[in-house]
Amino acid sequence: MIIPQLKIGNLTTPIPIVQGGMGIGISLSGLAAAVANCGAIGVISGVEPGFNFEDYYKNKYETNVKALAYHIRRAKELAPKGIIGVNIMTAINNFEDMVRTAVKEKVDIIFSGAGLPMKLPELVKDSMTKIAPIVSSGKVAQLICRQWDKKHHYLPDAIVVEGPEAGGHLGFSLDQLDEMENFSLVKLVREVLEAIRPFEEKYDRKIPVIAGGGIHNGKDIGDVLSAGASAVQMSTRFVATYECDASDAFKQTYLNAREEDVMIIKSPVGMPGRAIKNEFLDKVYKNEKPGDIKCINCLKPCNPKETPYCIADALINAQKGNLDKGFAFAGAKVHKIDKMMSVRDLIQELMEDLKKY
Known part of the structure; x- marks a missing residue:
């Protein structure tokens, strides 16, 4: 397979991988910058980024805002030519302040899930920051597109669809997780593509779909790209890298x-x-x-x-x-990881594997 570029508006990256945002403190500026320097999209987690700052327990809201700004600036300094994103869950208590901070710091793209980010378009208005909701079904993708179109005359710059094999909090019920074969990532990608097609036709532009959850190797990447996805989101594999911000x-x-x-x-x-x-x-x-x-x-x-x-x-x-x-969140295929690698070696391995697809 020829490796496709990922294009999100005026953002273009040669590696069709988005490193998923992992909280708390697993993907901060260190990991995000390393990924961005390799031609993929590096993502900072917006969940409690100030946890290791001095004033966190005295004034956590203000500290988290300062920490997010710090990590965006640091990532941009470490990867001046790379694309840096942040993942800001709609469920956090200071969602709007964190989004405004990311926009002020001119982050390239905001990914947002764990709820319906209906107010996101107005929060990035008149900025260059792209926005990408995270969904678990075509139905949710359609709902967000319909509401954004109706209220803001705006479409998502990209959409991330996460399948049931993802790590961390999942957008599926326990009953659905017992029937994962009915919610395969390839099937979900096709479902989302079908759901957003009318909006793409109305606005005469493509909405890139990024697929995540259970992506481990080049074959996994090839499967979802062949189904119509523009890129993949990977999180778990980036934890076992030297540059990951975790201990x-x-x-x-x-x-x-x-x-x-x-x-x-x-x-x-x-x-x-x-x-x-x-x-x-x-x-x-x-x-x-x-x-x-x-x-x-x-x-x-x-x-x-x-x-x-x-x-x-x-x-x-x-x-x-x-x-x-405490404990570690992880994706369904974490047991397949058997060694530490650099981010560059990991991405190179994945792309060489994808070429053989």
Whole structure:
């Protein structure tokens, strides 16, 4: 297969890969810049980016805004010719402020999921920043396009469709996850392409579809590109790279993971998620509420009085390597990773594999 360029408006990248935003603190400016320097799109996670800044626990909202600005600037300095994006979940409490900050810092593109980002077009108005909602079905893609068209006369600059094999919080019910064969990524890509076609025809322009969830090698990339996707989103494989912003202990969790260790959990925010089983999760599922857990108050759906633990605090501990007080989210194919690599070597391997497709 000839490697296609990814074009999103006036943005063009020679490698059809978007590195997924991974929070908390797994993909910050270090990883995003390394990916962007290799000709793909590097993405900073907008979930609690200020967690390791001095004033985080004193004034988390202001600190997160400052941290996001810092990481966008740093990534752009490290990758001056690269494309830098941010992933800002609609479910975070300071969504609008974080989007405005990203726009002010002239980030190239904002990816947004974990809800319907209906106000996103007005938040990037009169800027060069592109916006790409993250969806799990053609129905949701159609709904967003219809509402953006009606209220803002705006279409997504790109759409990311995430399948059920993704890591972290998932846009599928537990029943749907039990029937994953009915929600294959190739099938979802075709469904989204069909759903957005009327809007592409109305505006006479293409909306690139980026497919993620379970992408591990060149064949996986080739399968979704052949189905009509313009690029892939990859997250899990970028964790086992030297440039990933997570601790070595977090990365080792990926290297040690077996297929039977990958499990679906019910997150405190009410969504299913895919994670790597460990003692912390074992205790949670035995209803042993972990001690010394701080409520970060990060996500709108979370009720601190009812939750068995703070998802943000657990993920911060995991990022720092304290896996006894947290856990690692990961994609369904994490068990296939068996070595550390540089970002450049990983992308080169994937593209050489894709050429053989």
